[in-house]
Amino acid sequence: MTSESQETVFSGWSVLVIDDEPDSLRIAELLLKRYGAQVLTALNGHEGLLAAQIHLPQLIIADLSMPGMDGWQMLAALQQDTRLRTIPVVALTAHAMHGDRERTLAAGFRSYLTKPLKPRTFLQDFLLVLQDIPELSTLLKGN
Amino acid sequence: MDRSGRYSLSLPGRFNSLNQRLIVWFLLTALAPLALSSWLNSRSTYQLMERELHDCQQEIARLVGQQMHEFVENVTLNLHQVGYIAFQASQTLDSWLPDFVASGQFFRLLRIIGVDGQEVARVSAAGLADTRYLQDVSAEEIYFRPLRGETYFSTVRMNDGQPRIDIAVPITENSTLLGIIAAQITLERPWQVVTAIQLGANGQAYLLDRRGNLITYRGLIPTTIAPSFAPLPPVREIIAGAAESQVYIYDDHLGNEVLGSAVLVANTDWILVIERPAAEAYDALWQARNNELLVALLMLGLVLVLAWLLARQITHPLETRRAAARRIESGDLASSIPVRGADEIADVAQAFNAMALRLDMRIREINEKNAALRLATIRTEEAMRLKDEFLAVMSHELRTPLNAILGYTGIMLMETALPEKEQQMIERIEANGERLLALITEMLDLSRIEAQRWHIVPAPLLLRAVIGRLYNELAALAQEKKLDFTVSIAEDVPQTVYLDEDALTKILGNLLINAFKFTDFGAVQLEVQAQQQQVLFFVRDTGRGIPIHLQEVIFERFRQADSSSTRAHGGLGLGLSIVRHLCSAMRGSVRVESVVGQGSTFVVTLPLNLLALVETV
Structure with a gap:
């Protein structure tokens, strides 16, 4: 992949990122935008749920621990909604605690990303995550 | 309760034995001379009486013999x-x-x-x-x-x-x-004389002729069927020629034990035999002896009573003091032993009281100190809890802004539009940020281990997936330094191992990160093998290597092969110490093989199934 094609690898995608830490949220937004995605952001589960209902994003990336409605509760709420149920949700975990990975997958998250997101390896990491979500990886440019 | 019960059983036993020993010794002291003197006295009396008895017997024989003559x-x-x-x-x-x-x-x-x-x-x-x-x-x-x-x-x-x-x-x-x-001649007269002789109740006399045949006997025995009396010891002595025999004890012709003696009646061939039953003859002697025995027994009883009184005189005060000592032992330190008199036992009692007083004081002191210690322990525990809480919070609070800094600088560095000077400064910011993050992570890992908060929880792990994730995380580092990074897993390594994922990731991560740090050219390789019930991880690099004398030291805290390298390579030098801790926590080990200039190989050995190992223990 050339540097130019990298910058447009996610063009046309709409991704919703939910995180209560503004800087973390901002970095995720910047990185996704850098690779061409259209990014929506929310600071908690309620906002995220609302944004998802309005914009129907193709992918949701949600932090697990948030004040108010956390990642788990939000996922449960999404699964109650027939329109939103099909949107893949990726968990954003602060650090891999015991069983976190297994629990997230068991709860219905399609994959997970480890925080903090590292700009240098972000693309690689994200592509790995997409391998867990075959219906999205077909949308990738160049496939 | 049990303890004091055991003591209360054993102590009286010991006192009793003292009592008994005293009684025995007193008895021996009193009885030995008593017994000796009684025995000697009794023996001489007996001999005297016996001699008198014999003399008397012979005298009677002699007199009767005289009469016959x-x-x-x-x-x-x-x-x-x-x-x-x-x-x-x-x-x-x-x-x-x-x-x-x-x-x-x-x-x-x-x-x-x-x-x-x-x-x-x-x-x-x-x-x-x-x-x-x-x-x-x-x-x-x-x-x-x-x-x-x-x-x-x-x-x-x-x-x-x-x-x-x-x-x-x-x-x-x-x-x-x-x-x-x-x-x-009718022998009616001498017969009357002789048969009239009565010695005691059942004694008798009879006449024999020279051949031992009976002449007179109280119960009239026809001489034709009377036995020969010749074998009787006194008769034999007379037949042998003596005029007068000794006194003998023998069985007479009826089988009764008798005391007998004989004399030859002068100028005749007649032998006069005088006999009396031995039991009767000696009756007086035995009576006397019995009397003496009785007296001795009475004296024994008296001595026994006296000895018991004497022993009690000694042990009784000990026993009362023992009771008090027992009260002290059971914790009633305030109770004291009554002190009577000014003898040695009173001294003992006073010493006991002093000891009880001291013990009481010491126990009070100890209790106070214990209370203080308990308070201190509670405080310490509280402080430890606060420290852990603090560290956990700090971990999050320190890392959040640092992650933001690193995130933004990373994104900035990916932009190519920056002027060279700014580019360099931002790279320095990123490098220092990474170093700071490494420091914080190491510190937190170590504090978790030190506080024993790192709980090893073995769980089934898909080993290849775990290593794959690790590879993905670290591949970028290899790329940065242009190192060849490969992973090879032997086919016989099972799909599932039972280990703590967090600890395993930390062990391999730390070793690999170290390998990347100290290797400037060449390759870093992770090789996995199975051997019996163990899984072996080889982390190989083509770095500068570690001299033999430092190969053990590097696993100690805050140590790196080259002290100056700390500054150049970041971290506190805790990485390997943490690796060793976690390896032994999972019943495994870590060692290094290295040749300076050629590279190093860290070998981690862990059980394939820690779960089974922990369960069997």
């Missing part, structure tokens, strides 16, 4: 006189001799024998016998014994229910033998 002397003397008269007046025998016999006490039958052995006359109480009945006795002892000048005694025979004997004496005048006179 006198009787025989008397008889022979009479016979001599009668014989002399008879030979002087042989023509008128019939006028007086029958009267003499009839009036006499002893003579039943008189026979006058001539020197030629022809009976001259035979006289009984009935009168002179007819000459037709006169016999020739020249071949008989009754004739030739007196002929030799001896007095003849026949054997005793029974006649009319009375023991009779023939006595014959020679009658001489001026040394010329006139003839022999023989008389049949």
